[in-house]
Amino acid sequence: MPEHDAHDAHDDVITELVVDHREVEELFVRLEGPLSPEDRQDALEHLVAELVRHSVAEEAWIYPAMRDRLDDGNAIADRETAEHHEVELMLKQLEGTDPHSPQSRPVLEALMTAVRGHVAEEERQLFPALRAVYSAEELRDLGDKVRTAKKAAPTRPHPGAPRDQVSRRVMGPFVGLVDRTRDALSGRSV
Template identity: 30%
Template sequence: MARTIKDQTVEELGGDGSVLARQRREHAEMDRLMDRYQRLTDSEEQARLLKEIVQLVFSHAFAEETVLWPAVRCSVPDGEELTARVEQEHQQINDLTSEIERLDPQDPRRDEMVRRVFALIRQDIRDEEDELLPRLQDALNPAGLRRLGAAWEAVRRSAPTRPHPAVPRRPPGNALLGIPLSGYDRARDALGASTGSTAGRRRAAVVLGLLAAASAVVTVVVRGVRVTRRR
């Protein structure tokens, strides 16, 4: 098996556009932002940075689950077991982040929960870079890794940016739900800084309401399909 992707050159990873190189760059950015957060003392700055970390982590993970892990399951002999473990880590991060978002910013439990999320993210990075991604590297040639990288990047750029614990971890359910949820999340991100006026708040409420309704419809459809398949 190839060694951890953390220590390889970009050329060894298949080039700058390889999914391995793209993954490693974003993992390094996550580490940098988490380190910066832990050095901050101002609560408002921490809140802004935590939002940035959450947006990065969840768009990254959604692209993994939609594009990357299906490729691992198809090309790596024990890909099912490997991806199931990482998906479990993603679900734990999702659930815990959702809890943090529901807490009052001054809640004394918040700091400890953020530390737990950061520890889970770092464990997830190590599992991917030391075991799962090297196995994918053994299975695909550089051209295949670059094609996968382009697909992963396209999905990442349009992925949801917030935790959604009820969303399935695998296609097609996650991809179907990701369409309206991505619009909902990105509208919240964009409108959050520009809704100071009464009219702005009303426009934001209308947009978010429509997107939330679309999300709910798709959720019902997906759940119906899943129930039908069990019968």
Template identity: 40%
Template sequence: MNRSDDLCHVLTEDHHELRQLLVELNHLTASEPLWRSLADLLIAEMTRHSVAEESYLYPVVRDRVPEGRRLVDEYLAEHEKLERMVKILERHDLPGPELSRLVARLDTEVRAHMRAEEEELFPMLIEHLGAEERAALGRKAAAAKKEASMRQRLPDHPVLKAIIATGAGLIERVRGHLRGRAYPR
């Protein structure tokens, strides 16, 4: 078993990525062109992450962890709250100050949710689920997230795909540079 396959590790890595995106968004103003691209990337990443949790983490917690049903209901309620906030973030007609307040509030809520999972839920999962089973779930979650990629849902138009791929490449290069220099783990 590869440690990076572990479901808890896969989801914790997502948490690192989401925290990084939130830091970057909080350091830009909504009027900057990169802001919207990062906001859209955050929305896509949060969506993929939520789907992975709801498909692979929460069902096994519900079935195998004591009080799992209650815990999962609480986490799903938090997902619904975050989803409502993300739907507002998707809007393109909100003034900059309102978007900045929304991102700050989303940052607080997302960080609290991730901290609770990492400190409460993941240790319970490790206690009640074997390493091989967690690895199998982690591989499935990673594959599902990859399959849900935003770029795979584009219409089959070569010019549109090339433009979006170029923009995504730039964002990924900028994020890689920032992650390597300014935000070491």
């Protein structure tokens, strides 16, 4: 299971998101290896929750920051949001399926490919672009906002939910509370 202690309360937003990326990659590697049915189900549930929380936080805070200061920020944020939506649709397909079933394997492989491509692009292009236009203090402030958003974010995919910044900031915590209640009632430990 990924180490959530790797995050530091003083990390800037880029460090925060890179740590998230590494945690997701660790879960991918686990899922690619031999696991017991219980461990595979646990890894898949953690993966779903991590990706949903990460996406909600990025859409609430990072993409608006891109729109605000990057020359082509609107186009980049629109593309990134569309990629998130595709990932969320795949997560919804995986939710509640048997992770050992042959039918789930192609969806999981497509998910891994999509997320790995998304992560590579963010780390190679978008994060350096953000560092170039935001001060260290602003990036730390965004890190605080992203950490707060992830704590309140949903833990399950909701591909039909509104994706705009205001909806993510306002509705995200409510949907997150509902998801965490469902998780507790079902015994899902994410």
